[in-house]
Structures are given as structure tokens and as C-alpha cells.
Amino acid sequence: MNELAIISSLLDNDFYKFTMQNAVIKLFPLAKARYEFINRGKHFFPGNFVDLLKKNLDKMANLKLSNEERIFLEKNCPYLDSKYLDFLDQYQYNPKEVNVFQKGKNIQMYIEGLWSRTILWEVPLMAIISELYYQLTGAKRFSDKKIIHLTRKKLEKYKRLNVKFGEYGTRRRFSYQIHKLVLEVLIREGKTFFMGSSNVHLSHIFSIKPIGTHGHEWIMFHAAKYGFNIADKIAMKNWLNIYGKNLGIALSDTYTSPIFFKNFDKKLANLFEGIRHDSGDPLLFVKETINHYQKLKINPLQKKIIFSDNLNPCKVARISSFCKNKINPFFGIGTNFTNDVGLPSMNIVIKMVKAFPKKKWTSVVKLSNVKEKSTGKKNTIFLAKKILHIS
Incomplete structure (x- = not known):
């Protein structure tokens, strides 16, 4: 051991x-x-x-x-x-x-x-x-050589799809060594498509900017303090008070997306640069998001959706195709990068x-x-x- x-x-x-x-x-x-x-x-x-x-x-x-x-x-x-x-x-x-x-x-x-x-x-x-x-x-597990090969194949698919993506795989990685190995490939060969890693330590090692927004616990705490109905809204306002125009992605599914959209008024929708999708049918969510922006007279093509729900190349292809010329998709890919080693994650x-x-x-x-x-x-x-x- x-x-x-x-x-x-x-x-x-x-x-x-x-x-x-x-x-x-x-x-x-x-x-x-x-x-x-x-x-x-x-x-x-x-x-x-x-x-x-x-x-x-x-x-x-x-x-x-x-x-x-x-x-x-x-x-x-x-x-x-x-x-x-x-x-x-x-x-x-x-x-x-x-x-x-x-x-x-x-x-x-x-x-x-x-x-x-x-x-x-x-x-x-x-x-x-x-x-x-x-x-x-x-x-x-697979050999390092095979893991590098698999990562390259995924990269090639994402390049063909012309999508932007980041690596979000710390929490369910197979190991630190595999995480580092995969990230080396993504940085070396991802060029303009790879947007960065959510892991701050590895971002430091490879001299790239860390990426991320906020988690469900931020909104869950606000529900405990202020009530379920307005938790999303107060959590977003508090986030803006701390970060202003930085880190402007709102999380949409702590109390289901319909409740989120009720709280996501015109002012907030304008101030946040986009929304994160983390559960449920992604295509339905795209439709709901576009409808919401259009109701508020906001051009969806000026906004983005970060998808982060258990993604793989097939899901990314399906979502990116559906979003084309409608809204800007970005993809946070976790386990499929850091724990695709031939064993159940x-x-x-x-x-x-x-x-x-x-x-x-x-x-x-x-x-x-x-x-x-x-x-x-x-x-x-x-x-x-x-x-x-x-x-």
C-alpha cells in the first residue's frame, strides 16, 4: 500500500x-x-x-x-x-x-x-x-498509454464539434496520477477548445487559470436562512454583491429549474452571463432557457449555458448540435475525463x-x-x- x-x-x-x-x-x-x-x-x-x-x-x-x-x-x-x-x-x-x-x-x-x-x-x-x-x-485499470489514447480520441471529437469545454473531474477521479496525466494531454493538445480545469492545484502546476462558479450548497444555505421561495434570488444577489461581473454563471436546479426561472428576473438575467445545467433533460432545458431570455427581451446568443451533468462525447454532440445558432454552450466534463479507465466509476x-x-x-x-x-x-x-x- x-x-x-x-x-x-x-x-x-x-x-x-x-x-x-x-x-x-x-x-x-x-x-x-x-x-x-x-x-x-x-x-x-x-x-x-x-x-x-x-x-x-x-x-x-x-x-x-x-x-x-x-x-x-x-x-x-x-x-x-x-x-x-x-x-x-x-x-x-x-x-x-x-x-x-x-x-x-x-x-x-x-x-x-x-x-x-x-x-x-x-x-x-x-x-x-x-x-x-x-x-x-x-x-x-487501462494502461497509461491507453488512457492517453482515449483522451486524445475525445479531444478529436470535441475539436470536430467545435465546442469549448473544461475539466471538472477532481471529486470522482480514479487517482491523482491519472488526473494529472489526462490534464497534461488536454492542455498540450486542446489548444483553443480546452478552457481550463476546476482543480486549483493542478491549474497552478500547469500555469492555467482555474475555472468554476458556485455549488448547490450556496443556495441550500440561503433556503435555510431566507426560505425556499426566494433562496435562488437572494443567493444570486449576494453572489453579485461579492463578485460583480466576475464568475457570472447562475446555478439552475437546486429547487428545480421552474422555480429558478421564477427568481431569475430581467435584472439578474442581464447581470449573469449565463446559467449552469446540472440535471434533467438538457435539450428541454435549452428550450426553457431560450424562452425565458426571449420573454425578458434578452438575446440568447449573448448568453451561455454551462452543461455539467455526467457528460461524454455523445451527449456533448447531441447538446451542441441542438444549441447551434440558438445559445452558446460550454461543457464541464468530469468523470469521463478523470475516471475512464475500464472500471465502473x-x-x-x-x-x-x-x-x-x-x-x-x-x-x-x-x-x-x-x-x-x-x-x-x-x-x-x-x-x-x-x-x-x-x-
Whole structure:
């Protein structure tokens, strides 16, 4: 067993975790959050899994932002101000915030503490769980040569389609080594089509700008604080207050797209440069988005949709063809880049389940456009649907 730490940099994480952390520190510094691990794929974990997971968590406590990494963020992310970078300079993971247990072949995990601190755990934890799982189960993957070949074939397809895309695959990658290998190919051969990676550490290594927007937890917290009906709207307004014209992609499916569009008024639709699609029929979503912009007398060809829902070359071809001359599509491709190695990819998530916005813990839910991607307690989901008039 390789005893090297799976996570070797504080920045080995998705970019949107840092942009959300900055916003949380500025707007909700005393808020708390609780996250839980959800084993959607019902994977069985080897007997010593949690022991090795805990060893990796303990090693993460030693990670610190280096001076080089700070300079990289200052240069490439000027909207992350010096106060936030000072915070990140002092930040260290605290493994006591993570509680993990193993019962037979199942693991249970929850993370709890100040939201401004615990927000960084989700992505590296999932990357550790994924890499450890493949190490311990000993399944044989494709050779590096074949993975490079597959990545090149995908690149050729995307070039023929003339689409722009980024790599979003940190959380369910096969391993750090495969992630780095794939990214090397994308950067070297992607030219004008490849827009960058959501992984900040690898973006630093390869001297490219990290990309990303914000996650569902941003809106879920706003629902706990302000109510389901207006969570989307207040979350977007708060995002604009922090970032202005930067990072202008709105997330559309925390409480289903119809609820999002009710909140996405003309002012917000003008201020945000586009929308992210993360669940449900993508072609139907394109139609709904175009109709919404047209109703607001906004030209859809001046806007973009970022697609990020379990993409592969066939899906990208279908979506890009449908969007042609209607709206500008961009594609955030994750697992199909970083875990296409000849083995089933893991179906795991870590989601916020409770928030403490002010005086008490409140259960939070994500409804999504498809039932399988919804999270939260059944009674809270029922309540949210009732309030939002969702059948």
C-alpha cells in the first residue's frame, strides 16, 4: 500500500469551493454547516478502509498555502482579495471536523463545524475515498498509454464539434496520477477548445487559470436562512454583491429549474452571463432557457449555458448540435475525463444536510430536476415541495 498522502496541496480542490468560502467569510462568518456522505452506488468498502482514510485525513492537517500558491491566486483570481488570502494563509484542515465510521462493508461520515472552515472538505474527501477504494479493491485499470489514447480520441471529437469545454473531474477521479496525466494531454493538445480545469492545484502546476462558479450548497444555505421561495434570488444577489461581473454563471436546479426561472428576473438575467445545467433533460432545458431570455427581451446568443451533468462525447454532440445558432454552450466534463479507465466509476456524493444560519440547526434539501439527484430528509423534501407547489 502506498503510504504517500493522496492530497498533497491545500489547493487540490475545486475552484468554486474557494470562491464560495470567500463569500461565506464575508457574508455569513458565524454560520455552521453539517455534511453527510451518501453512497449512491451502494459500493462495498474493504475492512480496513476507514483506518486508511483517517490516516489521510490526519496528513491533511499539515497542508498549508505556500507563498507560490498565494502569488498564483493573486495573479489569476484578482477578485479573491487580500483579506481572504490572509485567511487562507492561516487555514489548516482540522480532522476533528470529520466523523467517519465503518460498519461491515459500509462507511458513514459526517462533517460539522463553521461553514467557512468545513466547506473545503467535500471535494478532497471524495477524491481520497475514490482513490483508496480502487487501491484496496485492486481492480486492474487501462494502461497509461491507453488512457492517453482515449483522451486524445475525445479531444478529436470535441475539436470536430467545435465546442469549448473544461475539466471538472477532481471529486470522482480514479487517482491523482491519472488526473494529472489526462490534464497534461488536454492542455498540450486542446489548444483553443480546452478552457481550463476546476482543480486549483493542478491549474497552478500547469500555469492555467482555474475555472468554476458556485455549488448547490450556496443556495441550500440561503433556503435555510431566507426560505425556499426566494433562496435562488437572494443567493444570486449576494453572489453579485461579492463578485460583480466576475464568475457570472447562475446555478439552475437546486429547487428545480421552474422555480429558478421564477427568481431569475430581467435584472439578474442581464447581470449573469449565463446559467449552469446540472440535471434533467438538457435539450428541454435549452428550450426553457431560450424562452425565458426571449420573454425578458434578452438575446440568447449573448448568453451561455454551462452543461455539467455526467457528460461524454455523445451527449456533448447531441447538446451542441441542438444549441447551434440558438445559445452558446460550454461543457464541464468530469468523470469521463478523470475516471475512464475500464472500471465502473464510483457513484458517491457529500452533501450539506443541515445549516445553522443564526439561532438553530435547519435541515436543508436539494430537489434537483431528477429524483435521483435530490438530497435531504424525506419530511423536509415534502415540506419544500409543498411550499414551492412542486408535485
